[in-house]
Amino acid sequence: MLSSLRHFSGTWPARIFFLILGASFASWGIADVVRNIGGDHGGVATVDGHDITPAAFQEEFQIGWRRVMERFPDPTRIPPEMRHSVAQQTLDKLVTQQALADEVKRLGLTVPDASVRQSVFSTKGFQGPDGSFSRPIFLQVLQSNGLTEARYLDLVRQDLAQNQLLGAVQASASPPALLTNLVFTYMNEKRQADTVFLAFNGQTVPADPGDAVLERFYDNNATRFTAPEYRHIKAVVLSPQTIGRTLSLTDTEMKAWYAQHLAEFKAPEKRSLQVITASSATVANALASQWADGASWEAMQAAAKAAGATAVALDDSARSAVPSPELAKAAFAAALDKVIGPIQEPLGYQLVRVTKIEPARNPSFADLDDTIRQRLGAERAADVIDARAQKLQDIFAGGAKIDEVPADLGAAGAAGTLDAQGNTLEGTPAPLPAKGELRQQIIAAAFKANPGDSIQPTEGAEHAWFAVAVDSVTKPALKPFAQVRGQVLADWQHDQIRHAQETEAAKLLTLVKQGQTLTNAAWGSGLTVSRTPPLERNRPQDGIPAELIQKIFALKLGQATMVETNAGFTVSSVAAIITPDPKTDADGLAQAKTGMTNALRDDVFLTYAQALRTAAHPTVNAKALEGLIQQDAE
Numbered sequence: 001m002l003s004s005l006r007h008f009s010g011t012w013p014a015r016i017f018f019l020i021l022g023a024s025f026a027s028w029g030i031a032d033v034v035r036n037i038g039g040d041h042g043g044v045a046t047v048d049g050h051d052i053t054p055a056a057f058q059e060e061f062q063i064g065w066r067r068v069m070e071r072f073p074d075p076t077r078i079p080p081e082m083r084h085s086v087a088q089q090t091l092d093k094l095v096t097q098q099a100l101a102d103e104v105k106r107l108g109l110t111v112p113d114a115s116v117r118q119s120v121f122s123t124k125g126f127q128g129p130d131g132s133f134s135r136p137i138f139l140q141v142l143q144s145n146g147l148t149e150a151r152y153l154d155l156v157r158q159d160l161a162q163n164q165l166l167g168a169v170q171a172s173a174s175p176p177a178l179l180t181n182l183v184f185t186y187m188n189e190k191r192q193a194d195t196v197f198l199a200f201n202g203q204t205v206p207a208d209p210g211d212a213v214l215e216r217f218y219d220n221n222a223t224r225f226t227a228p229e230y231r232h233i234k235a236v237v238l239s240p241q242t243i244g245r246t247l248s249l250t251d252t253e254m255k256a257w258y259a260q261h262l263a264e265f266k267a268p269e270k271r272s273l274q275v276i277t278a279s280s281a282t283v284a285n286a287l288a289s290q291w292a293d294g295a296s297w298e299a300m301q302a303a304a305k306a307a308g309a310t311a312v313a314l315d316d317s318a319r320s321a322v323p324s325p326e327l328a329k330a331a332f333a334a335a336l337d338k339v340i341g342p343i344q345e346p347l348g349y350q351l352v353r354v355t356k357i358e359p360a361r362n363p364s365f366a367d368l369d370d371t372i373r374q375r376l377g378a379e380r381a382a383d384v385i386d387a388r389a390q391k392l393q394d395i396f397a398g399g400a401k402i403d404e405v406p407a408d409l410g411a412a413g414a415a416g417t418l419d420a421q422g423n424t425l426e427g428t429p430a431p432l433p434a435k436g437e438l439r440q441q442i443i444a445a446a447f448k449a450n451p452g453d454s455i456q457p458t459e460g461a462e463h464a465w466f467a468v469a470v471d472s473v474t475k476p477a478l479k480p481f482a483q484v485r486g487q488v489l490a491d492w493q494h495d496q497i498r499h500a501q502e503t504e505a506a507k508l509l510t511l512v513k514q515g516q517t518l519t520n521a522a523w524g525s526g527l528t529v530s531r532t533p534p535l536e537r538n539r540p541q542d543g544i545p546a547e548l549i550q551k552i553f554a555l556k557l558g559q560a561t562m563v564e565t566n567a568g569f570t571v572s573s574v575a576a577i578i579t580p581d582p583k584t585d586a587d588g589l590a591q592a593k594t595g596m597t598n599a600l601r602d603d604v605f606l607t608y609a610q611a612l613r614t615a616a617h618p619t620v621n622a623k624a625l626e627g628l629i630q631q632d633a634e
Contacts, residue, residue, distance in 0.1 A: 180596055228419040249377060
């Protein structure tokens with residue numbers, strides 16, 4: 001609960017929670033928890049004398065199970081053992097949380113009232129339009145989440161105390177210099193490659209070979225010219241969004257939501273700047289005159305370098321991101337595309353030109369009316385969707401059809417013909433009342449059902465329910481040759497071009513493997529070689545396939561490879577390997593050290609949490625646990 005109110009994911013307790021859920025259960029194990037199996041205590045488990053209640057277990061288990069349901073929209077495909085796995089992970093999490101809370105208490109860690117107050121007052125979700133703490137919003141948010149003020153303050157205090165404990169435990173984690181340097185080298189190594197691109201477009205198109213050849217190609221590639229299976233379906237969706245559209249929202253509720261969420265929609269003014277910094281007013285004035293006379297930015301960069309000045313571009317910068325107050329003041333008062341300066345400031349004399357202005361966003365209540373209705377309606381609907389989902393199941397259990405669902409339920413329906421990709425006969429997306437994963441779940445269900453099947457409501461993604469009925473099925477059918485001859489000809493011509501380019505690419509690759517350079521091999525074939533800019537291992541580069549970049553970093557100097565994209569074949573050989581020097585890249589080395597330090601800290605607090613679990617001597621009431629698992633399965 002606290003996480004939804006205070007961005008809890010950045011705290012150490014939350015990090016432990018997510019790491020536990022993401023880890024293999026074999027690494028944590030339930031064996032160290034299960035002792036005295038079949039005990040008579042009332043809780044699901046006991047941790048150093050403290051019970052984990054059935055209610056606490058069920059609440060957490062349902063969170064984990066909903067995640068499973070999102071991954072398996074068809075309940076019949078969920079492996080039977082998955083239920084026990086989620087239960088074990090849930091119990092493991094609760095045991096660790098209790099052990100951590102006990103250790104905080106044992107050490108006598110306390111949090112001053114002032115720290116709790118500061119944490120609450122700094123929570124953005126409790127701030128009004130003016131950015132200050134709003135007690136009415138604070139109380140409304142607590143009420144909507146079922147929390148009293150005292151309970152919430154206790155949660156904040158526990159959170160801060162656990163941060164103290166785990167922050168102290170991991171503070172000394174630091175990677176050795178050798179390991180940091182190795183990671184730095186791996187992360188920052190760059191490579192350049194010589195490439196030859198053999199495009200499909202722009203090649204001489206083969207002449208029409210006649211029906212005999214095309215019909216043979218048509219027969220050999222029948223799947224290309226076969227219409228997909230189509231199904232005419234009816235579907236109904238019950239989701240927080242569909243229910244939310246039917247709920248009445250008061251002006252007071254909408255204004256409170258606006259005040260609580262306004263920060264999400266506000267943004268400061270941003271400007272893209274070109275800045276030249278010179279050490280003297282004389283140099284700055286000379287550059288300003290040249291710039292004002294119409295010199296391009298590229299020319300000014302060269303002129304600045306020749307004059308011993310620096311030229312940098314600051315793209316999409318807020319005022320607070322501009323490095324000096326003097327520059328920020330001038331830049332955010334300047335007109336578009338006008339050279340301003342020299343501006344004297346501690347670093348020297350600066351010139352600035354504004355190339356783009358993105359106005360500040362501070363939408364009014366009226367501006368966000370539709371958004372508020374959609375999102376607040378969906379939030380309110382979350383409180384009633386379970387009851388309405390039960391009504392939906394009861395309706396279909398009584399034999400009702402899709403189009404007999406009552407309008408006051410808040411569901412949305414659709415009917416029509418679509419293929420397995422969700423497209424209509426015209427090739428456009430079918431207008432289903434769902435998006436993203438939920439839409440894909442509905443389409444998948446439509447192509448698993450058969451005409452006449454009983455209607456079974458299914459819980460889908462984002463706490464939504466849906467049901468599908470199939471009216472008819474049109475099986476895949478090969479389109480007549482005469483109808484698709486134009487497509488057959490186009491595909492045959494493309495295949496001929498592709499084969500020719502693939503042959504040429506393979507020839508180049510073979511010559512390089514036999515000892516020639518790619519430049520020499522390409523010259524002999526009349527092809528052009530271009531050299532890439534320095535490439536980084538995990539950063540995309542415009543015009544260079546990601547697959548090619550991965551292969552380039554797996555090759556040795558001079559080795560070659562080739563890849564195919566929709567546009568053609570690229571043959572590439574490694575022309576240079578640029579090894580970074582940690583002595584000259586302090587920022588890169590610091591970044592590598594930070595990443596390694598965070599990884600070590602994760603290991604430290606996981607190990608510490610495991611030690612706390614073991615010391616707490618947890619026991620599990622296996623009978624009660626199994627009973628809860630089976631109860632949830634019913």
